[in-house]
Amino acid sequence: MSGRITVAGLGPGADALVTPEVTQALAEATDVIGYIPYVARVAPRADLRLHPSDNRVELDRARHALDLAEGGARVVIVSSGDPGVFAMAAALFEALEERDTDPDIRILPGITAMLAAAARAGAPLGHDFCAINLSDNLKPFALIEKRLRHAAMGDFAMAFYNPRSKSRPEGFARVLQILREECEPERLLIFARAVSTLDEELRITTLARATPEMADMRTVVIVGNSATRRVGRWVYAPRSAGA
Numbered sequence: 001m002s003g004r005i006t007v008a009g010l011g012p013g014a015d016a017l018v019t020p021e022v023t024q025a026l027a028e029a030t031d032v033i034g035y036i037p038y039v040a041r042v043a044p045r046a047d048l049r050l051h052p053s054d055n056r057v058e059l060d061r062a063r064h065a066l067d068l069a070e071g072g073a074r075v076v077i078v079s080s081g082d083p084g085v086f087a088m089a090a091a092l093f094e095a096l097e098e099r100d101t102d103p104d105i106r107i108l109p110g111i112t113a114m115l116a117a118a119a120r121a122g123a124p125l126g127h128d129f130c131a132i133n134l135s136d137n138l139k140p141f142a143l144i145e146k147r148l149r150h151a152a153m154g155d156f157a158m159a160f161y162n163p164r165s166k167s168r169p170e171g172f173a174r175v176l177q178i179l180r181e182e183c184e185p186e187r188l189l190i191f192a193r194a195v196s197t198l199d200e201e202l203r204i205t206t207l208a209r210a211t212p213e214m215a216d217m218r219t220v221v222i223v224g225n226s227a228t229r230r231v232g233r234w235v236y237a238p239r240s241a242g243a
């Protein structure tokens with residue numbers, strides 16, 4: 001029997017935000033591969049092998065999935081949120097490029113952190129926006145800075161993933177400094193932490209009041225565009241711009 005690889009997004013945390021097709025794929029799986037906290041979200045079963053691994057070994061994980069599928073396994077690689085957003089789907093295709101095989105692959109979308117966070121805050125991504133991974137793990141900080149400045153100049157709303165880690169706490173302070181050079185002090189920022197989990201926290205502030213400590217690795221940060229405003233407790237980006 002030939003195997004299959006499914007790359008599945010588990011959503012931001014709540015069980016209710018896991019799609020039915022992902023639940024179905026997990027029910028049919030023989031093996032689940034992924035970062036330790038994501039594999040921990042999969043209910044164990046006697047006939048299911050779990051392969052949790054540490055962070056930053058995405059390519060090894062993808063190669064492992066390809067090996068298991070070649071042996072006939074029905075492998076599910078799990079990511080949080082959506083597997084195509086700063087996650088395992090791209091790593092799988094990088095590993096596939098190393099081989100001369102054409103395995104059965106499916107990518108199942110999930111609700112990515114910025115969309116779950118935006119829904120909590122109102123509609124801050126209601127106009128044009130971009131998503132930037134602030135981790136300098138796989139790209140130099142100079143490229144992050146270039147993209148930030150261009151996005152700010154283009155007046156895009158922005159969503160920042162991986163904003164601040166213990167290993168590079170100074171990076172996010174620099175990001176706020178760059179934003180202060182490009183945007184007005186009243187610009188609205190949303191710090192959405194652990195959305196859809198018991199630890200959820202939502203903080204809405206201005207660029208002038210934002211501090212680096214407001215973000216950690218469980219936070220997605222949304223920066224409004226120049227027209228983003230508040231109505232009651234909500235934040236939204238008006239649908240028209242530049243008229």
Ligand code: SAH
Binds near residue numbers: 080082083161192218
């Ligand atoms: N594939 C994931 C992103 C992985 S990168 C997705 O589509 O959501 C990991 C980053 O995602 C974290 O550092 C954080 O910025 C963000 N993130 C993931 N889950 C989150 C949640 N429940 N609440 C807020 N941010 C979250």
